[in-house]
Amino acid sequence: MNETDVTVAGNIVNSPQRSRLPSGDSVTNFRMASTSRRFDRETQTWTDHRTFFVDVECWGELGGNVSHTLSKGDPVVVRGEIYTHEWDSEQGRRSRPQVRAAHVGPDLARGVADFRRSARAAVPAEEPGEDAPPAEDPYSGRSTDYIEGEGTLHQTDFDVSGDREAVPTPA
Template sequence: MYETTIHVVGNVVDVPRRTRTSNGTVTNFRMASTSRRWDEDAKGFVDGATLWIDVACWGELSGNVSRSVSKGDPVLVVGNLATESWDSESGRRSANRMKAIAVGLNLARGWAEFKRPARAEQAPDVPGPQESDGNPYAARSTDYIGGEETLHMTDSDVSEQEPALT
């Protein structure tokens, strides 16, 4: 079955609610995304239509969202779109809902501090990250291998110029 994956940039409009269900833990919140366009007559940007969407975050994402996201925060959400339908007193109703794959704060609108949860175990022969040579950022990541040559080395097979496609 195909799923409709979308990216939505907007603002959280209510307090995220974390709930424990028989299927696991879920954090729900509602967000709004308002389009903006340039209006030549007004010589400025004007607001367009607003997309209102309910977001559901399951599993580990649920806990991280409930600890990190608040009402009013600018967010980016990636997830699968679905339309849920139900019967109500006023007849058949439906609403768009997004099952989030990833949620992030929109750093174009502010800054954040990221904290990773501690891993359960680390291999005993691999030392953990440490501050080295007075570099306070060395302990933040183990992805970078030090040395100037790693910044400038290129693979000659990859760096050869290719003719432009016509």
């Protein structure tokens, strides 16, 4: 299949809205704006240039995480499939760009964030038997560097956010 994947960095321009469909699926939608900037040599300043507006749809668990985490005005990075949403209206055939997001996150070039893993639903335990498959590891194939309760890979001795005093690391 040929999909057109894009990455768009910008700001959320309306509050993310989560909806549950009759099928039971859930989707969160928001609109974002990405404004290019240009350096004006005459004034020696950066100026806003053109703005690209796009609607973003986030399905399932991603949508739930977006609706609980992000708000209007937040800087975000969105990666997903871009396509043209088309519909008929009283003015005739209409269309607009839309992204079906696979990944959404805060833009850490423009701020800081506190990340928490989502709680995963427990896999029902089966009675062990001769033909029972081995229990699946929920972290199989994933890095275990930051499993809840485990220490970090290394200690830091400074605070880059600048809002707290640095705490020295014991030797």
